[in-house]
Amino acid sequence: MARKKQKKEKSFFPFIKWFWILFGSGVVFVALIFLLASWGVFGEMPTFEHLENPDTNLATEIISSDGETLGKFYLDDNRTPVAFENLPKNLVDALVATEDARYYDHSGIDARGTIRAFAYLGTKGGASTISQQLSKQLFTVERNVGIVKRVIQKAKEWVIAIRLEKQYTKEEIVAMYLNIYDFGYAADGIRSASRIYFGKEPSELKIEESAVLVGMLKNSSLFNPIRRPERVLNRRNTVLGQMAKYGYISEQEKDSLQNLEMDLNFSPESHREGLATYFRMYAQRWLNGWVKENPKPDGEKYNIYLDGLKIYTTIDSRMQKNAEEAVEEHMKNLQAEFFHQNTPKRNPTAPFLDITKGAIDTIMRSAMRRSARWRSMSRQGKSEEEIKKSFHEKIEMTVFDWNSDSYEKDTVMTPMDSIRYYKTFLRTAMMSMEPQTGHVKAWVGGIDYKHFQYDNVIQGARQAGSTFKPFVYAAAIDQLRYSPCDSLPDNQYCIEPLKHGNMEAWCPKNSDGKYSGKNLTLKNALANSVNTVTAQLIDKVGPRSVVAIAKNMGFSREILEVPSIALGTIDFNVYEMVGAYGTFANQGVYVKPIMVTRIEDKNGTVLYEYTPETKDVLSKDVAYAMVNLMEGVTQGGSGTRLRHTFAKEQTVYKDIITGYPYQLANPIAGKTGTTQNQSDGWFMGMVPNLVTGVWVGGDDRSIHFKSLLYGQGASMALPIWALYMKKNYENDELGVSKEAFEEPEELSINVDCTKILQDLQEDLDTEDDLDDLDF
Known part of the structure; x- marks a missing residue:
């Protein structure tokens, strides 16, 4: 009996032995992957200097004399960084509660979250910390890769996350993450997102507004408040639920906030829209001249679209708004009267007056040759005959219209007719x-x-x-x-x-x-x-x-x-x-x-x-x-x-x-x-x-x-x-x-x-004589 028992124990020993060998090998293998990743074997890793100054394109900001942002110059990234102290507490609380509840307790990797993710295969939430998400945004942005590359990429994320935690404070990492994220509609970073979706600075965000933006961090395309408002509203309420769960707001506050409608103030930031558009385009031309004459210390030219310059101007945003409103109010009325006086019955050559048909034809031909359409087709190698013909073919277009709510209307007309149409507007x-x-x-x-x-x-x-x-x-x-x-x-x-x-x-x-x-x-x-x-x-x-x-x-x-x-x-x-x-x-x-x-x-x-x-x-x-x-x-x-x-x-x-x-x-x-x-x-x-x-x-x-x-x-x-x-x-x-x-x-x-008048009254004999001098 004793021999049988001893034999049975010996038969289990190889399994136990191989289990520990495999387990140990797995640990060594994982450790080796992380070690190799840190050495750059799987691809270049960011240097210390790179961590200090990560490559992020920053928009140049045009700032008014009263401290308002008039607009920005950017190519792909409309990004202006915000310091942590200028972020509202409710935004940071919403971020931590939703994305990384133990953020202040770990050093870049959440062990408990990682074990839970492996154990439940991700069905009960992922394990990415805010630091990992930042490292992914900054340095490991490959998408739709195979399983092997994904494992290597994850390893690199972990290594970078740990380095970020050593290099930066928790507050700096939060600010970097919110500043780097693309919220869609050229809303790169939290400041642009706040201004574009709510028309305000980040520091002015309400709790429910912060919850919307934090909810978008999961996937800004999937949770887009303009295209998918119902889905975003549900996501916002989930974020508010997380804030209540971790004690950042009370249950009563949560219930009250979840019942609110999503009050957006969508204000796209475009080079052609917003306040002081004409001035901003002047500033762009001025800056292009300035950068040519004023290179960086290393001789390289400043890039007004990528280098995050701040341009302080004399424009007062309040006076600029007053000026634009005054122009709009008067010109809309003046144009109505101009149209009234230039109907085909009152003026057959409208909008032109007192010139011959030949002179009008000359004006129109000149305008056609100066048009963007003519220049574009010329660059494409089109013949002059082809270009002229295209100006007499009807196409769909959007044109300016004082009587439309947005001052635009969709119509169908020939490019030649559109030239004449635009000439009817007073400037x-x-x-x-x-x-x-x-x-x-x-x-x-x-x-x-x-x-x-x-x-x-x-x-x-x-x-x-x-x-x-x-x-x-x-x-x-x-x-x-x-x-x-x-x-x-x-x-x-x-x-x-x-x-x-x-x-x-x-x-x-x-x-x-x-x-x-x-x-x-x-x-x-x-x-x-x-x-x-x-x-x-x-x-x-x-x-x-x-x-x-x-x-x-x-x-x-x-x-x-x-x-x-x-x-x-x-x-x-x-x-x-x-x-x-x-x-x-x-x-x-x-x-x-x-x-x-x-x-x-x-x-x-x-x-x-x-x-x-x-x-x-x-x-x-x-x-x-x-x-x-x-x-x-x-x-x-x-x-x-x-x-x-x-x-x-x-x-x-x-x-x-x-x-x-x-x-x-x-x-x-x-x-x-x-x-x-x-x-x-x-x-x-x-x-x-x-x-x-x-x-x-x-x-x-x-x-x-x-x-x-x-x-x-x-x-x-x-x-x-x-x-x-x-x-x-x-x-x-x-x-x-x-x-x-x-x-x-x-x-x-x-x-x-x-x-002088009093002196003249004393010298002149009659009142009629005063008529010779008009004051």
């Missing part, structure tokens, strides 16, 4: 600047960047009309010591041939073709844009003097030294005009407009800081006299509508001329401008600490209102300025001035015309 440009610093506060280059990408602030240039007259007056006051109270007659005035370089006599007419015959003060003449008085002034000082002053005020393009420039025959853009007018508001000192104040790299190292460019152009008293002159425009001239609420009969169309409830009572200096045939409407408006220019017109000069009633600068451009300023004044934090312009301590130029 605009607006820029606002602080004259003392040159800081540009708002920049609107058009009505909709997605469909009208030409930036009329700085790319476009149109005739300035009467907005150029102040430079003529400035030359006269500066050189001849005229004052706003001096007077000149409103009679037909001709400048003889060969004088000041003109080849024939120049005899400008007033806009209404009439002459009052009265003596007009300079203040009254400028307020009412009297051409005859301006002609006399440029004759007295000479065009060269006017051009010299204009050049010193920032106009860089060539200006012909001929008398006709007095009436604004030269093309300028809004950028130049605002900078020049800033000289008047800044006591005669020109400050070049500035948009970018500082550039930092991703580590906060300052790469660029701007240096103001200034020039003394006018004395303080001359500048103040000019401001006083232009205050007359809003006190009794073409800008008077800023002061009153006035309304006549209304039509079925919202009347943009009658009914202007602005009621601005503070000191305002300004100048309207209207060019020939009402092709361009301008308004330049100033208060002591803000100068703003607005232009409105068609894509071609033949696209304009027929009458001066609607086509003048006071009707087309001034309302945008007024709406913008009213919005600014509603926010006291903006600090836009309502005070009077600062008067120099020793003013040598008389600006008080009331005293």
Whole structure:
């Protein structure tokens, strides 16, 4: 019996022996796999330096002067990292509760979770820790590989996870993981995800919002809140359940939060959408020039799409929003009136006026050849005949439409018809600047960047009309010591041939073709844009003097030294005009407009800081006299509508001329401008600490209102300025001035015309004699 028992025990010994041999071999084999993985046998492993600086593409961020993100430049990764201290506690709690409950108790590998995953073959949850998930995101991103490669990849993940835990704090690992994850819709990282899905910064996320984003970490494509809201809602509630399970929220809070609807504020971040689109595209061009001239220390060029630069700008996001809303409000109404006046019955050549069919055909052919479609097909090697034919074939397209909720509509038309369709829309440009610093506060280059990408602030240039007259007056006051109270007659005035370089006599007419015959003060003449008085002034000082002053005020393009420039025959853009007018508001000192104040790299190292460019152009008293002159425009001239609420009969169309409830009572200096045939409407408006220019017109000069009633600068451009300023004044934090312009301590130029009037009353015999002088 004893022998049988001994024999039986001996028969089991080989099995026990082989079990331990196999078990030991398995342990050694697994250990060897991890050892080989750490040595890089299965592929290159990240170095210490690589762990310190993992390869992640970072978007360049455009930051407003009030600290808001205006937009980003990126190719594939719209990523801006967020430090752990700027993450809300509820987000971190949701992450840990859902993805790695023992996160703070392990060193990269969760042993209990791993054993459970092996024992139940993953049916009761995986074993990946947050550190492992980060290592997978950063360094081991191969997908759909075989079992052998998957085991090797898992080993590499574990090794990297342990190294990450040694290298970083738990808080840093959480921040890195949330910053690296792709949430879809160009929402790379938690900051982009928070802004795109909820329209807010991560620090502002509510518990239920954090739960949505943490739920997406399982699979952002599968749990996409835009395409699969019900699935995401269920996933969010699972996350809230996990938070309650581990004591981060109470059961009562969980029940309450799970009953909430998923309140998204989907705000895609696109180069063509959002706030300050035209300015952002200007900044992109400016940056491309800057990186060419300013390489990295190693000689390599900065990449504005990948290197995570921070671009600090002068734009104030609140004022920018006010500007865009003012443009939208007025241009929508103005366009409705333009369409009303340009029906096929009222204008068979709409939107063109007063030109022949041949001229229209020339405009259309030119537009066709300049189009993106023509350039694209040319690059493809298409013949000119093929390209032209394609412009007359109907296709599906999405076009701009003021009457649609999204300002877009789907339609079918030929590309040639779409060119003509887009020419029916009036264009605009607006820029606002602080004259003392040159800081540009708002920049609107058009009505909709997605469909009208030409930036009329700085790319476009149109005739300035009467907005150029102040430079003529400035030359006269500066050189001849005229004052706003001096007077000149409103009679037909001709400048003889060969004088000041003109080849024939120049005899400008007033806009209404009439002459009052009265003596007009300079203040009254400028307020009412009297051409005859301006002609006399440029004759007295000479065009060269006017051009010299204009050049010193920032106009860089060539200006012909001929008398006709007095009436604004030269093309300028809004950028130049605002900078020049800033000289008047800044006591005669020109400050070049500035948009970018500082550039930092991703580590906060300052790469660029701007240096103001200034020039003394006018004395303080001359500048103040000019401001006083232009205050007359809003006190009794073409800008008077800023002061009153006035309304006549209304039509079925919202009347943009009658009914202007602005009621601005503070000191305002300004100048309207209207060019020939009402092709361009301008308004330049100033208060002591803000100068703003607005232009409105068609894509071609033949696209304009027929009458001066609607086509003048006071009707087309001034309302945008007024709406913008009213919005600014509603926010006291903006600090836009309502005070009077600062008067120099020793003013040598008389600006008080009331005293002259009193003296004249004593000298003149009859009241009728006073009619010869118009104040």
